[in-house]
Amino acid sequence: MNVRPLEFRTARSTAEATALWAEVPDAYYLAGGTDLLIQMRLGRRSPARLIDLKRIPGLSAIEVRGDGALSIGACVPLGVIAAHPEVRARYPLLAECCLAVGSYPVRNRATMAGNVCNASPAADTAAALLALEAAVEASGPNGDVVLPLAGFFQGPGKTVLPAGALVTALVLPAKAAGxxxxxxxxxxxxxxxxxxxxxxxxxxxxxxxxxxxxxxxxxxxxxxxxxxxxxxxxxxxxxxxxxxxxxxxxxxxxxxxxxxxxxxxxxxxxxxxxxxxxxxx
Amino acid sequence: MSDKPTRWVGTEVPRVDGLEKVTGAARYTGDLKFPRMLHAVVVRSPHAHARVRDVRLEQAARVPGVRAVACGKDFPFHVGIYLKDQTVFATDRVRYVGDPVAAVAAETPEAAREAAARVEVDYEPLPVILDVADGMAPGATLVHPDLGSYECVPWITPKGGSNVCNHLKVRKGDYEAALRRCAHVVERSFSVPQVQHVPIEGHISVARMDGAGKLEVYTSAQSPFTVRHLLSACFKLPHGDVRVVVPHVGGGFGGKAGINLEPIAAALAMKARGRWVRVLVDRSEEFYAVVVRQGLEATLVTGVDKQGKVLAQKLLYLWNCGGYGGYGVNVVRAAGYTCGGAYEFPNLWGDSIGVYTNRPVGSAYRGFGMQEIHWALEQQMTMVAQEIGMDPVEFRLRNCLGPGKSTVTGQVLDEHSGRIDLCIRKVAEELGWGDGRKEPNRGRGIACAVKAPAMPNDAASSVLLKFCEDGMLEVLISGIDIGQGLKTVAAQFAAEALDLPFDKVRVRGLPDTDLSPYDWQTVASRQTWATGNAVLRAAENCKQQLLGMASRAFDAPASRLRLANGTVLDPETGRSLPFERLVMGYQFDDGHTIGGPVAAAASFIPEGLIFLDPETSQSPKPVAKWTFGAQGVEVRVDPETGQFTVERIVGCYDVGKVVHPSLIRGQTYGGMIQGLGTGVMEELLLDPQTGRPRNASLTDYKIPTTEDIPEKLEAHFVETPQADGPLGARGVGEHTMIPTPAAISDALFDACGIRVTRMPITAEKVRAALQAKKKEQPTP
Missing domain, CATH: 3.30.390.50 (CO dehydrogenase flavoprotein, C-terminal domain)
Known part of the structure; x- marks a missing residue:
C-alpha cells in the first residue's frame, strides 16, 4: 500500500513538464487520469509526483496543419474529439471509436493520448488510429520524436515511447481522410x-x-x-x-x-x- | 381489511423523503463527521483457508498516530444471527479470502494503512474447498471443526463433524411410490453462482465507547435493533448500554441485514475509549469481504402422469454458503420449506442443505434463496411440459397452488393467500401467449415466483405515534427506508386511519435504538405489512383518544363522531374541532382541561405460526404469508454471436392491495432489472486454486446500466386481500427479481431451442449452446 506523500505539480510548458519528470523517480504525467488514478487506487502504480499537462498551451487544441493533417492535442478529451467537425467529416471511424470508450463523464475527462499510452490491448481508439496510420508526437528529455502508431504498442501497458517523454499530439495524415x-x-x-x-x-x-x-x-x-x-x-x-x-x-x-x-x-x-x-x- | 374507499392508500402521494434526497439534505453514515474520529483499516486474509498460527500487532501499534490495534486474541467472541459460527476477528483459522484477522485505528487513514501493513500474521495454508461437491465429499477438510459446539437457534440443524451448516428435509406423501406411477420422468441439474448486492453505498460503521461504558454505533444497516441485540450478545453488554443509530441508507438488498462491520468498529472503539472509530470497506472489498449471495447446485426429478399432473417431485438444493453460515443457514431453511415454488406437489422429497466452503460469506440477498431455486424449478417445469407436449402455461396452471391447495409443508391455502393462476393468466395474455406468432430468433418465456417472509416466528414491529402542538402527526418507525418507500407508505397508512391531510404527517424513520420503537429487521418484504399494521393499530388508539375528548367537548356520544380531514366532526350538529384543539388536551371555556397529549404505541407480530416438523417439515402454518407472481419476457437473439436483447419484461403480482402505484411499479421495475443483472451478467469469479476474487471491481463485475434496461417494462397487479395485511396488503419487494432469469432462459429456448442451466446466461454460453445444438442436428 502506497502511503508515501504524493506531490502534484502543474506544468506550463512541455519543457517544464519533462524537467519536472526528470527531477524525481516515479514521476507520472497526468492528462485525464481515468486510467492512472484507478491504477493508483489499486496499488499498481505508486507515483511520487503527478505532473498535470492540462495547462500546457496547445495540448488541448485540435488543428488542421498546413499539409492537411489533423493534429489532436494530448489533453483533448474523447468527447470533444468525437464531436469535432473535422473529425466527424474526415475521420468518422475515429469518432466512432472515441464514442465506444466508457461513459459520457469518462469521455469528458479521458484523453486519446492517455488511451494510447495506457496501451491496453482493448483500447478502442487504437483501432481507428492504426487504421488511419496516425503518428504519435512526443517531447522528451532528449528532444522531440515522431513515432508511427504502427509499432508503437509492444504489449499490454508497453509502448516504445522513450522514458520521460510525453505525448503532445496524435496526428492523422491528410491521406487517411475519408x-x-x-x-x-x-x-x-x-x-x-x-x-x-x-x-x-x-x-x-x-x-x-x-x-x-x-x-x-x-x-x-x-x-x-x-x-x-x-x-x-x-x-x-x-x-x-x-x-x-x-x-x-x-x-x-x-x-x-x-x-x-x-x-x-x-x-x-x-x-x-x-x-x-x-x-x- | 376493508372495502371502504380510501383517501391516501392507493394514491400517488409524493414520496415523503424525496426532497431531502434530491437536494442532498439526506445524510448517510459516511457523511457524518465526528470530532476526533479515528480511521480504521481491517487486515484481511489473503488465504481462502489457513490456520492462523500467530498475529503480532507490536509493529503496527508503533506507527505514529495509531490509537488502537485488535485481533482475535483480544475478542474471542462468537457472533451470528442464527448460527454463531463467526468471531469478530479470526482466532484459529481464516475461512475465505477477506476474512478479518485484525484491525487498526489511527488518526489518519494513511497512518491506519501503514499500521495495517505492519500487522504480522503467520498462516499455515489448508486445503481450499470452493465447490459444494468437495465440501460434501467423504473425508473433506472441515471448514469448521468445532461446528458441533456452536450456539444456534433451535430450528437450525448444523451437523458437527461435517461441512453441513443446515439441512432441511421436506417429506410429503410417498415420493417413491408416486414416481413408479409416472408416465414421464425428467431429471435435470441447474446452478447459480455467488453474486454480490452492489449497493451504491458500501458497508460503513462508526462506533464509540464512552467513558461510562456506553457503546454507540452509527451504521449503514437494515436492522438497528438486531445489530444492538447481536452486539450486546457478542460483547456481553446490557442492551441498554448499546445504542445503534441508522442514518439514511444507500441501498441494502439484504447485504446490510443482520450484523456486518459493526463488531469490528465496536472492538476498536473499546480499545480506543472515548474516540469515534470509523470502519468501511472500499468498492473492491465490498464484492467479497463482507457478504455475498450463496451459490446453488440444484438437481430436480419430476414425474408426471399423462394428463400433465405432477405426481412425484424430488429436489436437492446444495447451497454454497461460503466460510460462515450465520445468516445463510436461514436461506437454506427458507429454500427448504418453499422448495416446491408456486406448485402443488402431492408427493415430494426435498432436501435443502447448506455447505461450508472457502468462498465469501453467503447471506441475505433480495429474494432470500428464491431466485436461485426458481431458476431451477421454473425451467424444470417448462422442460417437463415440453417432454409431454403440453403448453408450459397450461402445465403451470394445471399444477399451481391456489385456495384449497396444499403447499409442500402441508399448509392448505385459503381465499386470502393470493392467486398465482391469475398472475400467470395476466402475463400470458399480455405476452400474447398462444397467438401462434413465431419469428426467427425471437422468443417468449414465462416463469412464476413465490416467497414467504423468512424470519423467526416472533419477528415483530412496533411504532409510536405522537402529535405536535399544531396538529401535525409524527410517526416513529424503526423499519428502514432503503429506497423501497417505507416512510411514504407509513405516512399513507397514518393519514388514512386518522383522516389527516397528507402534509400533516411526518415520518421519523432514522431509527435510534435509544429512542425509537422496536423493529426486528427490514428484510423479508415485511415492512409495509408489519409496520403498516402497527401504524393502523396505533392510529386507531389515537383516534379513540381524540373521539373521547371530543365526545366530552360536544357532550355527544363518541359513536356518533367521526374524523374528517384533521378535525373531529359531529355530523348531527355540524360542530367540529380541529386536531390542534385536542392533541395537547382539550380546554373548556371555563378553563378546565381534559385528556392530554395524544400518543400511542402499537405492535404487530404474526400470529398462529407453527414450527416445522424436524423430520418432514410439515406444518399447517410455517410462515406468515405468501406472495405469488409471474413474469414474462421477450428476447431477440443474434445467433452468430450469442448476444441477446431482453426487449420486454411483463410482471404481475398478487400484492393484496396496491398501497402506492408508482412506488410499487418502481419496486417491480427495479426487481426486474436486478433480476436481469443476476440472470445474464453477474458472477463473482474466484481463482479456482487460491479462491481469490478475479473480478472484485465494477470494471469486471457488471450490473445493468440504463442502457441495458429493456425497452418495455410493465407491471400489473392482482389484489386478493391478505387477511392480516394492512388494508389487505402483502409484501412484494423481493419477489420482483425472483422469476426474471428463468423467464429469460425459457424465452431463449423459445427463440432458438437452446437451454442454459448455469446462471448467468452470457452470450458466450448461448453461442456454445447453439454450436452444440448444431452438432447434434447437422443440417441435411
Whole structure:
C-alpha cells in the first residue's frame, strides 16, 4: 500500500513538464487520469509526483496543419474529439471509436493520448488510429520524436515511447481522410464496458491496392492490424468477407480472461470481420 | 381489511423523503463527521483457508498516530444471527479470502494503512474447498471443526463433524411410490453462482465507547435493533448500554441485514475509549469481504402422469454458503420449506442443505434463496411440459397452488393467500401467449415466483405515534427506508386511519435504538405489512383518544363522531374541532382541561405460526404469508454471436392491495432489472486454486446500466386481500427479481431451442449452446 506523500505539480510548458519528470523517480504525467488514478487506487502504480499537462498551451487544441493533417492535442478529451467537425467529416471511424470508450463523464475527462499510452490491448481508439496510420508526437528529455502508431504498442501497458517523454499530439495524415467503415465490439453489457473484442474494417475512398483496413482489439497482446485480411479485401472487396474473416481468425492471438474465452474471441473475430466487411458493400 | 374507499392508500402521494434526497439534505453514515474520529483499516486474509498460527500487532501499534490495534486474541467472541459460527476477528483459522484477522485505528487513514501493513500474521495454508461437491465429499477438510459446539437457534440443524451448516428435509406423501406411477420422468441439474448486492453505498460503521461504558454505533444497516441485540450478545453488554443509530441508507438488498462491520468498529472503539472509530470497506472489498449471495447446485426429478399432473417431485438444493453460515443457514431453511415454488406437489422429497466452503460469506440477498431455486424449478417445469407436449402455461396452471391447495409443508391455502393462476393468466395474455406468432430468433418465456417472509416466528414491529402542538402527526418507525418507500407508505397508512391531510404527517424513520420503537429487521418484504399494521393499530388508539375528548367537548356520544380531514366532526350538529384543539388536551371555556397529549404505541407480530416438523417439515402454518407472481419476457437473439436483447419484461403480482402505484411499479421495475443483472451478467469469479476474487471491481463485475434496461417494462397487479395485511396488503419487494432469469432462459429456448442451466446466461454460453445444438442436428 502506497502511503508515501504524493506531490502534484502543474506544468506550463512541455519543457517544464519533462524537467519536472526528470527531477524525481516515479514521476507520472497526468492528462485525464481515468486510467492512472484507478491504477493508483489499486496499488499498481505508486507515483511520487503527478505532473498535470492540462495547462500546457496547445495540448488541448485540435488543428488542421498546413499539409492537411489533423493534429489532436494530448489533453483533448474523447468527447470533444468525437464531436469535432473535422473529425466527424474526415475521420468518422475515429469518432466512432472515441464514442465506444466508457461513459459520457469518462469521455469528458479521458484523453486519446492517455488511451494510447495506457496501451491496453482493448483500447478502442487504437483501432481507428492504426487504421488511419496516425503518428504519435512526443517531447522528451532528449528532444522531440515522431513515432508511427504502427509499432508503437509492444504489449499490454508497453509502448516504445522513450522514458520521460510525453505525448503532445496524435496526428492523422491528410491521406487517411475519408476512410469509412465500421467498428464492431462485443461486451458483456451495453453500457460502459471494456471490449471483449473489437473489430474495425475500413476502406479508403480511392479503393484499389492498400485501400482496406482490418484492425482487431482485445484479441492479442496489442491492438492488431491484419494485412492479410486487408489484401484479400483489396483484391475482391466484400466478396472476400469470409476469407478475410478467416485470415483475421488466423492472425489473432486471444487469451482466456474474465471477459471471455480465447475460443469465443477467435470465433467472434471471424463473425465480426465478416459482418463489417460485408457492410462495406 | 376493508372495502371502504380510501383517501391516501392507493394514491400517488409524493414520496415523503424525496426532497431531502434530491437536494442532498439526506445524510448517510459516511457523511457524518465526528470530532476526533479515528480511521480504521481491517487486515484481511489473503488465504481462502489457513490456520492462523500467530498475529503480532507490536509493529503496527508503533506507527505514529495509531490509537488502537485488535485481533482475535483480544475478542474471542462468537457472533451470528442464527448460527454463531463467526468471531469478530479470526482466532484459529481464516475461512475465505477477506476474512478479518485484525484491525487498526489511527488518526489518519494513511497512518491506519501503514499500521495495517505492519500487522504480522503467520498462516499455515489448508486445503481450499470452493465447490459444494468437495465440501460434501467423504473425508473433506472441515471448514469448521468445532461446528458441533456452536450456539444456534433451535430450528437450525448444523451437523458437527461435517461441512453441513443446515439441512432441511421436506417429506410429503410417498415420493417413491408416486414416481413408479409416472408416465414421464425428467431429471435435470441447474446452478447459480455467488453474486454480490452492489449497493451504491458500501458497508460503513462508526462506533464509540464512552467513558461510562456506553457503546454507540452509527451504521449503514437494515436492522438497528438486531445489530444492538447481536452486539450486546457478542460483547456481553446490557442492551441498554448499546445504542445503534441508522442514518439514511444507500441501498441494502439484504447485504446490510443482520450484523456486518459493526463488531469490528465496536472492538476498536473499546480499545480506543472515548474516540469515534470509523470502519468501511472500499468498492473492491465490498464484492467479497463482507457478504455475498450463496451459490446453488440444484438437481430436480419430476414425474408426471399423462394428463400433465405432477405426481412425484424430488429436489436437492446444495447451497454454497461460503466460510460462515450465520445468516445463510436461514436461506437454506427458507429454500427448504418453499422448495416446491408456486406448485402443488402431492408427493415430494426435498432436501435443502447448506455447505461450508472457502468462498465469501453467503447471506441475505433480495429474494432470500428464491431466485436461485426458481431458476431451477421454473425451467424444470417448462422442460417437463415440453417432454409431454403440453403448453408450459397450461402445465403451470394445471399444477399451481391456489385456495384449497396444499403447499409442500402441508399448509392448505385459503381465499386470502393470493392467486398465482391469475398472475400467470395476466402475463400470458399480455405476452400474447398462444397467438401462434413465431419469428426467427425471437422468443417468449414465462416463469412464476413465490416467497414467504423468512424470519423467526416472533419477528415483530412496533411504532409510536405522537402529535405536535399544531396538529401535525409524527410517526416513529424503526423499519428502514432503503429506497423501497417505507416512510411514504407509513405516512399513507397514518393519514388514512386518522383522516389527516397528507402534509400533516411526518415520518421519523432514522431509527435510534435509544429512542425509537422496536423493529426486528427490514428484510423479508415485511415492512409495509408489519409496520403498516402497527401504524393502523396505533392510529386507531389515537383516534379513540381524540373521539373521547371530543365526545366530552360536544357532550355527544363518541359513536356518533367521526374524523374528517384533521378535525373531529359531529355530523348531527355540524360542530367540529380541529386536531390542534385536542392533541395537547382539550380546554373548556371555563378553563378546565381534559385528556392530554395524544400518543400511542402499537405492535404487530404474526400470529398462529407453527414450527416445522424436524423430520418432514410439515406444518399447517410455517410462515406468515405468501406472495405469488409471474413474469414474462421477450428476447431477440443474434445467433452468430450469442448476444441477446431482453426487449420486454411483463410482471404481475398478487400484492393484496396496491398501497402506492408508482412506488410499487418502481419496486417491480427495479426487481426486474436486478433480476436481469443476476440472470445474464453477474458472477463473482474466484481463482479456482487460491479462491481469490478475479473480478472484485465494477470494471469486471457488471450490473445493468440504463442502457441495458429493456425497452418495455410493465407491471400489473392482482389484489386478493391478505387477511392480516394492512388494508389487505402483502409484501412484494423481493419477489420482483425472483422469476426474471428463468423467464429469460425459457424465452431463449423459445427463440432458438437452446437451454442454459448455469446462471448467468452470457452470450458466450448461448453461442456454445447453439454450436452444440448444431452438432447434434447437422443440417441435411
Amino acid at each position: 476512410c469509412r467503415g465500421s467498428f464492431h465490439r462485443l461486451s458483456r453489457r451495453r453500457g460502459v464496458d471494456l471490449a471483449t473484442l473489437g473489430v474495425l474494417v475500413g476502406r479508403h475512398a480511392a479503393g484499389g491496392a492498400g485501400a482496406h483496413r482490418v484492425v482487431l482489439t482485445a484479441v492479442a497482446p496489442t491492438p492488431l492490424r491484419v494485412p492479410a485480411a486487408e489484401a484479400l479485401l483489396d483484391r475482391q472487396g466484400a466478396a472476400a468477407a469470409a476469407q478475410a474473416a478467416e485470415a483475421a481468425r488466423a492472425a489473432c492471438k486471444p487469451i482466456d480472461d474474465v471477459r471471455g474465452t480465447a475460443q469465443y474471441r477467435r470465433e467472434m473475430v471471424g463473425v465480426l470481420v465478416a459482418r463489417a466487411a460485408a457492410a462495406l458493400g
